[in-house]
Amino acid sequence: MFPGGDMQKLLQQAQQMQADMMQAQAELAESEVTASAGGGLVSATVTGDGELKGVKIDPKAVDxxxxxxxxxxxxxAVQAATEDAKRLAADKMGPLGDALGGMTGGLGLPGM
Structure with a gap:
């Protein structure tokens, strides 16, 4: 079924992809994006993995x-920051997600 050691090569590729995915997820958790609304009256900061880290409100916005x-x-502001975080995650995980996205019929790896 896997002539010439192709199975070993396939397993190595899968392990490397898993390591790359874990590294990208760790980087996303450490990354932050900030977005504002109302011309900067309110800003929100969200991590690359979607955790709301903070909200700043200019006193002029308080009525x-x-x-x-x-x-x-x-x-x-929170919605904009969340969307920015999703885009950051898509950019960071894009190649990995594409490779893993084909897992319905196999491992999404060449030769499967």
Missing amino acids: PEDVETLEDLILA
Whole structure:
């Protein structure tokens, strides 16, 4: 079924891909992206793996008479930062995800 030691080579490729994936995931967890809303009145920071790390609110954005606008700005900043984190993850994991994405019929590796 795997003539000439192809199975060993395949296993080595799979192990290398797994190591690369783990490295990329660790790098994403350490990476941070920040996005803002309302012209910078509210900003949110999210890690590359999607964890919300912080929110900054400019005092000018705080109006006790208009809490809804502040809530909307916070939501917009968090959503924008989350989208940026998803793009970062897609860029970082892209080649690995493409290789692993074909796992429905095999391992997504050449020769399978």
